[in-house]
Amino acid sequence: xxxxxxxxxxxxxxxxxxxxxxxxxxxxxxxxxxxxxxxxxxxxxxxxxxxxxxxxxxxxxxxxxxxxxxxxxxxxxxxxxxxxxxxxxxxxxxxxxxxxxxxxxxxxxxxxxxxxxxxxxxxxxxxxxxxxxxxxxxxxxxxxxxxxxxxxxxxxxxxxxxxxxxxxxxxxxxxxxxxxxxxxxxxxxxxxxxxxxxxxxxxxxxxxxxxxxxxxxxxxxxxxxxxxxxxxxxxxxxxxxxxxxxxxxxxxxxxxxxxxxxxxxxxxxxxxxxxxxxxxxxxxxxxxxxxxxxxxxxxxxxxxxxxxxxxxxxxxxxxxxxxxxxxxxxxxxxxxxxxxxxxxxxxxxxxxxxxxxxxxxxxxxxxxxxxxxxxxxxxxxxxxxxxxxxxxxxxxxxxxxxxxxxxxxxxxxxxxxxxxxxxxxxxxxxxxxxxxxxxxxxxxxxxxxxxxxxxxxxxxxxxxxxxxxxxxxxxxxxxxxxxxxxxxxxxxxxxxxxxxxxxxxxxxxxxxxxxxxxxxxxxxxxxxxxxxxxxxxxxxxxxxxxxxxxxxxxxxxxxxxxxxxxxxxxxxxxxxxxxxxxxxxxxxxxxxxxxxxxxxxxxxxxxxxxxxxxxxxxxxxxxxxxxxxxxxxxxxxxxxxxxxxxxxxxxxxxxxxxxxxxxxxxxxxxxxxxxxxxxxxxxxxxxxxxxxxxxxxxxxxxxxxxxxxxxxxxxxxxxxxxxxxxxxxxxxxxxxxxxxxxx
Amino acid sequence: xxxxxxxxxxxxxxxxxxxxxxxxxxxxxxxxxxxxxxxxxxxxxxxxxxxxxxxxxxxxxxxxxxxxxxxxxxxx
Ligand SMILES: Nc1nc2c(ncn2[C@@H]2O[C@H](COP(=O)(O)OP(=O)(O)OP(=O)(O)O)[C@@H](O)[C@H]2O)c(=O)[nH]1
Ligand SMILES: [Mg+2]
Numbered sequence: 001x002x003x004x005x006x007x008x009x010x011x012x013x014x015x016x017x018x019x020x021x022x023x024x025x026x027x028x029x030x031x032x033x034x035x036x037x038x039x040x041x042x043x044x045x046x047x048x049x050x051x052x053x054x055x056x057x058x059x060x061x062x063x064x065x066x067x068x069x070x071x072x073x074x075x076x077x078x079x080x081x082x083x084x085x086x087x088x089x090x091x092x093x094x095x096x097x098x099x100x101x102x103x104x105x106x107x108x109x110x111x112x113x114x115x116x117x118x119x120x121x122x123x124x125x126x127x128x129x130x131x132x133x134x135x136x137x138x139x140x141x142x143x144x145x146x147x148x149x150x151x152x153x154x155x156x157x158x159x160x161x162x163x164x165x166x167x168x169x170x171x172x173x174x175x176x177x178x179x180x181x182x183x184x185x186x187x188x189x190x191x192x193x194x195x196x197x198x199x200x201x202x203x204x205x206x207x208x209x210x211x212x213x214x215x216x217x218x219x220x221x222x223x224x225x226x227x228x229x230x231x232x233x234x235x236x237x238x239x240x241x242x243x244x245x246x247x248x249x250x251x252x253x254x255x256x257x258x259x260x261x262x263x264x265x266x267x268x269x270x271x272x273x274x275x276x277x278x279x280x281x282x283x284x285x286x287x288x289x290x291x292x293x294x295x296x297x298x299x300x301x302x303x304x305x306x307x308x309x310x311x312x313x314x315x316x317x318x319x320x321x322x323x324x325x326x327x328x329x330x331x332x333x334x335x336x337x338x339x340x341x342x343x344x345x346x347x348x349x350x351x352x353x354x355x356x357x358x359x360x361x362x363x364x365x366x367x368x369x370x371x372x373x374x375x376x377x378x379x380x381x382x383x384x385x386x387x388x389x390x391x392x393x394x395x396x397x398x399x400x401x402x403x404x405x406x407x408x409x410x411x412x413x414x415x416x417x418x419x420x421x422x423x424x425x426x427x428x429x430x431x432x433x434x435x436x437x438x439x440x441x442x443x444x445x446x447x448x449x450x451x452x453x454x455x456x457x458x459x460x461x462x463x464x465x466x467x468x469x470x471x472x473x474x475x476x477x478x479x480x481x482x483x484x485x486x487x488x489x490x491x492x493x494x495x496x497x498x499x500x501x502x503x504x505x506x507x508x509x510x511x512x513x514x515x516x517x518x519x520x521x522x523x524x525x526x527x528x529x530x531x532x533x534x535x536x537x538x539x540x541x542x543x544x545x546x547x548x549x550x551x552x553x554x555x556x557x558x559x560x561x562x563x564x565x566x567x568x569x570x571x572x573x574x575x576x577x578x579x580x581x582x583x584x585x586x587x588x589x590x591x592x593x594x595x596x597x598x599x600x601x602x603x604x605x606x607x608x609x610x611x612x613x614x615x616x617x618x619x620x621x622x623x624x625x626x627x628x629x630x631x632x633x634x635x636x637x638x639x640x641x642x643x644x645x646x647x648x649x650x651x652x653x654x655x656x657x658x659x660x661x662x663x664x665x666x667x668x669x670x671x672x673x674x675x676x677x678x679x680x681x682x683x684x685x686x687x688x689x690x691x692x693x694x695x696x697x698x699x700x701x702x703x704x705x706x707x708x709x710x711x712x713x714x715x716x717x718x719x720x721x722x723x724x725x726x727x728x729x730x731x732x733x734x735x736x737x738x739x740x741x742x743x
Numbered sequence: 744x745x746x747x748x749x750x751x752x753x754x755x756x757x758x759x760x761x762x763x764x765x766x767x768x769x770x771x772x773x774x775x776x777x778x779x780x781x782x783x784x785x786x787x788x789x790x791x792x793x794x795x796x797x798x799x800x801x802x803x804x805x806x807x808x809x810x811x812x813x814x815x816x817x818x819x
Contacts, residue, residue, distance in 0.1 A: 118800065307789070309789050312788070407788055409790075410793070419793075512806075513809065516774070
């Protein structure tokens with residue numbers, strides 16, 4: 001570890017912390033830096049699990065904050081989104097600068113990737129313009145040293161007028177030092193402001209003129225902003241600043257700007273960027289020594305293979321297949337276990353408890369079939385969401401995610417998507433819910449929205465039971481082909497809809513693909529855990545409450561009016577009767593089919609269960625002997641162990657794709673003869689196609705709502721999918737009749 | 744002078760002109776793609792687009808369309 005930081009002595013003798021300036025007991029620390037420089041790891045190293053995740057006002061980008069006490073002070077750490085600059089073009093940049101300019105934190109901790117000093121300093125230089133003390137965390141210092149870089153931290157301090165602390169966030173090295181320096185800089189604020197970067201004589205003159213002008217003629221604007229920053233932004237022609245301040249380019253301001261523009265061929269923006277980079281590269285040259293001979297780096301070696309013209313795509317597909325298999329194979333046994341627990345022992349205990357307190361039958365049913373089933377429903381998703389978040393975090397953290405996007409962008413771009421969209425789409429085949437959450441890998445709101453709209457066309461696992469029952473009843477001889485046709489149809493329609501959306505809803509320039517390909521890095525276990533937990537926590541808390549509420553609602557729908565004997569008279573049955581005529585042209589216009597489809601709103605596999613209930617009048621009661629509570633406990637323990645074992649063994653038996661026959665259980669066996677009476681092969685095919693395409697399930701709806709902060713995108717998905725499902729089923733059924741198949 | 748996207752793998756060049764305007768130009772500048780900067784052509788994605796360039800000692804990927812308005816001069 002470099003000792004430059006510890007040998008640093010404050011130039012002014014500072015009295016002990018506790019005795020000074022009690023007005024400043026609360027200190028706001030903004031943590032800013034390039035993407036992937038280690039901000040989150042660093043904050044987590046300082047504040048531990050006190051991190052609070054919310055959303056920035058008005059946008060759904062995550063806001064992470066940690067508040068804690070330190071030596072009698074209240075410290076508030078705010079994790080700003082990673083940015084390369086403070087221009088007003090991306091959501092992340094706007095959030096960062098709005099926070100820095102409006103909330104005026106007491107100190108900025110600038111996390112810098114020491115292995116990539118020059119590009120990181122470009123942001124540092126901009127942060128220095130805000131009139132706030134800056135403390136630099138020279139992070140990933142371990143790797144820089146390993147590469148043989150020698151960085152003179154003292155020189156950076158002297159040249160920029162900021163504090164510099166070498167850190168290794170992953171191993172918590174230097175963090176305490178960093179915090180102390182940040183606090184002292186915050187408390188000695190006016191003395192600790194960074195130096196000004198000089199932009200050249202005429203730019204400086206213009207800046208001074210604008211500052212004077214603002215101070216004199218617009219004192220309220222001048223007081224609300226860091227003045228020099230404001231002047232520089234106006235010179236750059238920053239539209240957002242002009243809009244916000246309500247100033248126009250008339251009068252003195254315009255004169256100054258025009259004068260400067262004329263001198264620089266209109267391009268002040270480049271002039272400023274050049275000046276900042278000149279500063280950054282000049283500084284880098286002065287303070288850093290790189291070894292003369294550069295080894296071929298491991299990243300280059302890996303990229304030779306991974307981005308190879310011939311191997312690139314096969315490797316990518318293999319990696320995706322592994323992620324998919326791991327996500328679903330590792331999580332399924334646990335999901336099954338949770339499912340078995342909530343429908344088994346927990347349900348039995350609840351029934352017993354309800355009986356014990358003599359609860360009326362409808363309350364008992366609400367608790368067991370509504371609430372407990374609802375909780376179970378939420379919990380069943382937990383393993384898969386966490387497993388997926390884990391693998392995605394790994395892909396991101398290792399640096400492969402950017403390569404995946406690089407390899408796939410051409411193909412995805414053709415349907416209006418981003419290279420990274422491939423991953424959420426692929427996960428959609430397992431379950432659409434984690435897939436929607438996986439759109440988080442996309443930074444741009446437009447890419448996120450379009451990807452989410454297409455995800456439901458990826459045939460998820462929950463649709464399989466429906467296909468299986470119908471294929472078993474009607475197409476047993478061609479099971480594979482029919483099943484395959486459904487998946488392919490989903491993909492083909494996604495391509496089609498993608499192109500259509502690109503031309504209509506998402507017209508205009510598609511977002512840029514200018515993206516860093518970061519060096520490969522083995523993510524630390526700690527940071528994997530932190531990020532997985534942060535991503536998954538969201539689902540647990542927010543989506544959990546929603547889903548619970550919805551499943552209670554659905555319970556009411558299914559069971560009210562209380563005590564109906566014939567399902568036809570329940571609200572669900574009535575809804576089915578209303579909808580049935582609409583489905584007539586598709587070949588299944590009866591209330592039974594319609595009601596089943598409505599119940600598929602909760603999850604598509606429920607379609608089969610509802611059909612079973614309606615058609616076969618199957619008795620639902622458990623006739624098994626009631627096990628004792630101790631048996632229950634034993635069952636919970638042993639089955640959890642079994643689930644863990646299964647999960648591990650699944651990793652090794654990667655070809656464990658569940659065969660079709662395994663999916664067929666007794667429940668659906670009795671259903672087949674009834675189905676053969678009500679459906680023809682043609683209408684059966686139209687029906688499963690309809691199930692493939694019609695509306696996303698309610699949990700997908702909630703996931704979309706949560707990710708976008710509005711129901712808008714779900715509304716659009718719902719509408720287009722209904723239209724699509726109806727039209728495609730219509731074409732199949734009527735077309736089939738026309739050419740004389742099935743009839 | 745030639746287009747950046749026409750460089751061969753491993754070829755080094757100096758950026759002579761950036762024709763892009765607005766957000767694209769700003770983004771390029773923010774990522775270190777400036778007039779006078781030296782870049783090395785890296786890999787081309789298997790499907791022919793995007794491309795990878797090395798600038799300021801790090802790897803940057805961009806679509807050919809985004810690199811279209813960047814003119815370069817090859818350096819030996
Ligand atoms: N070797 C090393 N790796 C580090 C260090 N700090 C962070 N990392 C790794 O760098 C990667 C990125 O860290 P994050 O904390 O996610 O970075 P971030 O700045 O929050 O990234 P964004 O939120 O995407 O802007 C992780 O894989 C970390 O394990 C460090 O000091 N040394
Ligand atoms: Mg982060």
